[in-house]
Structures are given as C-alpha cells and as structure tokens.
Amino acid sequence: xxxxxxxxxxxxxxxxxxxxxxxxxxxxxxxAFSGPEALDVISREHPDIILLDVMMPGMDGFExxxxxxxDPATAHIPVVMVTALDQPSDRVAGLEAGADDFLTKPxxxxxxxxxxxxxxxxxxxxxxxxxxxxxxxxxxxxxEEEAIIEIDVPVxxxxxxxxxxxxxxxxxxxxxxxxxxxxxxAGGDDAAERAREKNFDLIIVSLTMRNTDGLxxxxxxxxxxxxxxxPILVMVDDGNTKLLVRALEMGVNDYVVRPVxxxxxxxxxxxxxxxxxxxxxxxxxxHLSMQLATTDxxxxxxxxxxxxxxxxxxxxIAHSSGKPLSVLMMDIDHFKAVxxxxxxxxxxxxxxxxxxxxxxxxxxxDLAARYGGEEFVVMMPETPTDWAYMIGDxxxxxxxxxxxxxxxxxxxxxxxxxxxxxTSEPGQSPSQLLEEADKALYAAKAGGRNKVVxxxxxxx
Numbered sequence: 182x183x184x185x186x187x188x189x190x191x192x193x194x195x196x197x198x199x200x201x202x203x204x205x206x207x208x209x210x211x212x213a214f215s216g217p218e219a220l221d222v223i224s225r226e227h228p229d230i231i232l233l234d235v236m237m238p239g240m241d242g243f244e245x246x247x248x249x250x251x252d253p254a255t256a257h258i259p260v261v262m263v264t265a266l267d268q269p270s271d272r273v274a275g276l277e278a279g280a281d282d283f284l285t286k287p288x289x290x291x292x293x294x295x296x297x298x299x300x301x302x303x304x305x306x307x308x309x310x311x312x313x314x315x316x317x318x319x320x321x322x323x324x325e326e327e328a329i330i331e332i333d334v335p336v337x338x339x340x341x342x343x344x345x346x347x348x349x350x351x352x353x354x355x356x357x358x359x360x361x362x363x364x365x366x367a368g369g370d371d372a373a374e375r376a377r378e379k380n381f382d383l384i385i386v387s388l389t390m391r392n393t394d395g396l397x398x399x400x401x402x403x404x405x406x407x408x409x410x411x412p413i414l415v416m417v418d419d420g421n422t423k424l425l426v427r428a429l430e431m432g433v434n435d436y437v438v439r440p441v442x443x444x445x446x447x448x449x450x451x452x453x454x455x456x457x458x459x460x461x462x463x464x465x466x467x468h469l470s471m472q473l474a475t476t477d478x479x480x481x482x483x484x485x486x487x488x489x490x491x492x493x494x495x496x497x498i499a500h501s502s503g504k505p506l507s508v509l510m511m512d513i514d515h516f517k518a519v520x521x522x523x524x525x526x527x528x529x530x531x532x533x534x535x536x537x538x539x540x541x542x543x544x545x546x547d548l549a550a551r552y553g554g555e556e557f558v559v560m561m562p563e564t565p566t567d568w569a570y571m572i573g574d575x576x577x578x579x580x581x582x583x584x585x586x587x588x589x590x591x592x593x594x595x596x597x598x599x600x601x602x603x604t605s606e607p608g609q610s611p612s613q614l615l616e617e618a619d620k621a622l623y624a625a626k627a628g629g630r631n632k633v634v635x636x637x638x639x640x641x
Contacts (some may be wrong), residue, residue, distance in 0.1 A: 184229035184301040187211040189219040191237045216240030235264035250279030259300035269442035276448035295429040338382030368393030373401030412453040477551040480536035488550035492611040506605040507569035509559040510618035514597045514630040516555035542576040566604045573600040597631035
C-alpha cells in the first residue's frame with residue numbers, strides 16, 4: 182500500500198535519509214524543514230501520514246502536532262513523532278499532544294515501514310468514512326454543523342484484556358481504573374471467539390503468553406466480523422521487533438513495550454478509545470444519512486426511489502423463479518379535503534397513522550413505501566393475485582371501519598382508501614407493473630372509492 186508521507190526535520194541529512202528509505206518502498210515523499218513550513222505543506226498537499234521530528238528550533242514537534250490535531254481538517258492525519266529522546270515522559274507528552282506513535286532515532290527500517298503501512302491503512306478507512314460523511318452533507322442529508330465530529334471526546338468504554346499472568350491483569354486494572362469497564366481472559370485458544378460475545382471498544386493482547394499464541398488471537402480477531410474494526414493494542418517485549426512488525430502487518434493498531442510505563446500505557450489506551458469513538462460516530466452518521474436518503478420523513482416508510490430500485494431486483498427474482506410478485510397501489514380517498522378542512526398538520530397525522538396500520542396488516546417480507554403525496558405502494562414477493570387482494574381488502578376494512586384519532590375537539594375523522602392490485606408477468610419491467618397497478622387504482626376510484634380492484638378484471 183503506497184501513500185503520501187510528509188517528513189519534517191530541521192536537519193537536512195535526516196530528511197534525506199528518511200526520504201530515501203521511504204522512496205525505495207514506493208512511498209510518495211514530501212519534505213519540510215520547520216514547523217511553520219510543515220503546517221503550510223499539510224494545508225496544501227494533505228499527506229496521508231506525517232513523520233515529525235520533536236527537537237526543532239522555534240516551533241517544536243509537540244506544538245506542530247497540537248496544531249495538526251486541533252484543526253478538524255487535519256486532525257485525522259496520523260502523526261508519528263521521530264526523536265532521539267527515549268524517555269517515557271517524552272512519549273507521553275507526544276501522545277497527549279495527539280501523536281499516534283513514536284519512532285526512536287536511529288530509525289529501524291522494519292519498524293518504520295510497518296508503522297507507516299499500519300497507520301496508512303487506518304487513514305484509508307477513516308478517509309472513506311469521512312468522504313461518505315461529506316457526501317451526505319453535500320446532498321443535504323444532514324447540515325454542516327451536524328457533520329462536524331469532535332474527536333477529543335471524553336473516553337470510556339469496554340476493554341478486553343487477554344493475558345495469562347494474573348499479576349499483569351491486576352496492574353492493568355489499576356492503571357485503567359477510571360477509563361472503562363474491564364474484562365479479562367486468561368488466554369486460551371478460544372480467546373478470540375469469546376471476544377465476539379460482547380461489543381468491546383478496545384482489545385489488549387499480550388504477545389508473550391506461554392500457552393497462547395497472541396498473534397493467532399490477533400489474526401482471528403481481524404477475521405471475525407464482530408471484532409474486525411475493534412482497535413487492538415498489543416504488549417510486546419523490548420527488542421522483539423520481528424514479532425511487533427508481524428503484529429502491525431496483520432492489522433494491530435498500537436503497542437506498548439515491556440516493561441510498560443503506566444502513563445504511556447494510559448495515554449495509548451485513551452488514544453485508541455478516542456479513535457474508536459470517532460469511527461463509531463462516522464459510521465452512525467453514515468447509516469443515518471443512508472436512512473434519510475431511502476425513507477420518507479413523514480411516515481418513516483421507504484421512499485419512491487428505494488422502492489423502484491429494489492423492485493428491479495425483486496422482479497428479476499420473480500421472473501427467474503417463476504413465483505409471482507404482486508403490488509398494491511393505494512390512495513387515501515379525498516385526502517386534499519382533509520388538508521383543506523383540518524390543516525396540513527392533521528394531514529400528516531393521517532399519513533403517519535395510515536402507514537402504521539398498513540405496517541400491521543402486511544407481512545414482514547413485504548416492502549411498504551410512500552409513493553408520493555397520499556399514494557402508497559406495497560411490494561409483495563411470492564404472492565399470487567388472490568392473496569394480494571385479500572391482504573389489500575383487509576387493510577381497506579381496517580382503515581374505513583376504525584376512525585382516525587387526530588387530536589381534534591370534534592373527535593376522530595373517517596378515512597377510506599382505494600387500492601389497485603397488479604401481479605407480475607414474464608418480462609415485465611417495474612414501471613409496467615406499477616402502471617398496471619395504477620390503472621387498477623384509477624378504476625377503484627372511478628367506481629366510487631373505498632374499493633380494491635385487480636388489474637385487468639372487472640370492478641370488485
């Protein structure tokens with residue numbers, strides 16, 4: 182996986198060295214030699230990942246990182262601090278500034294490439310979600326203020342720890358006491374399977390367990406649908422670079438090196454929980470946008486676009502299987518008079534109540550949609566004409582025999598509905614099937630309303 186990498190360092194030889202290493206692995210490399218220059222390049226070029234030196238004159242790496250993470254337009258870009266400093270306090274300071282990881286000079290090639298690729302994979306996923314978010318805002322599914330997601334939210338969550346050593350679990354419980362709800366699993370070949378039983382926000386796995394292969398646990402976690410997108414933080418012994426690289430290559434998000442510094446461990450856990458919360462919010466907004474794009478705002482039913490696009494698939498299935506697809510086309514009788522007499526607010530109540538009754542009188546496999554105005558359509562897979570007629574007439578009776586409560590002092594109002602029924606024929610298109618149902622509906626209204634008429638038949 183290639184990417185655009187920005188290398189920031191005030192020492193030109195350091196920049197040239199990292200540039201040469203990354204270019205040899207086919208990364209597209211950008212360079213900057215100061216904090217202000219880096220911020221300018223970031224705003225213009227939008228790199229996929231930033232390798233940022235800590236010790237720079239004027240504006241140091243910590244301040245540059247804070248500004249990157251403080252800007253909603255750049256906060257999602259992964260930042261790796263590159264420094265000769267190797268004290269836990271320095272790493273904590275970087276993580277608190279928003280850094281995603283640290284690399285210590287001299288930078289080892291394996292660690293460099295593994296970390297860059299791992300963070301780039303994460304950014305690709307985030308970019309996809311952000312693009313969907315932007316598309317939803319542009320199409321008017323949500324307003325711009327709602328589309329802005331605050332990354333630096335309070336962190337808490339459900340955390341799973343997989344480790345065989347009880348004393349390690351006790352130390353982790355103490356370190357994360359105020360962070361979230363902890364669950365411990367003492368290793369075992371079924372550790373990954375057990376992780377599927379609950380929606381965890383973070384999974385911590387020890388790679389140094391004697392009786393359990395920690396890498397295999399991580400691999401299984403990434404293969405299961407329920408845990409595929411849950412952040413994984415691994416604990417590894419200092420100096421075991423090959424094991425760490427393999428973990429990063431299979432999709433592990435972060436790591437801590439033993440002996441573990443408590444403050445660094447806490448900072449990394451909080452970072453992963455924040456990122457998970459951010460990703461969850463993006464997914465939530467995306468699904469909400471999709472719902473807004475496919476459903477009617479007043480009734481909550483599917484809209485006309487969703488119906489017609491879905492009907493194409495259902496008709497193909499009906500043609501290939503030889504099983505009929507029936508359609509009910511419905512129109513609330515004299516609905517304009519309801520709006521003119523009682524107002525549009527009452528009209529909306531009638532539409533909602535009609536949709537509710539329709540939902541109670543059709544099957545779970547049927548698809549109900551508001552076709553437009555006071556018109557509704559129900560698509561009924563594997564349903565012959567006589568069954569569709571029976572269901573339609575049952576709904577007609579439910580509507581006309583039970584008045585609608587609309588909050589008027591004068592009491593409930595009477596409503597009726599006219600329904601046309603049409604059943605698919607070989608080679609028929611969605612528009613042709615709907616046209617037949619519409620003709621039957623017209624016949625029902627022309628025949629006095631409050632009727633169900635089958636397409637091509639005499640009035641019922």
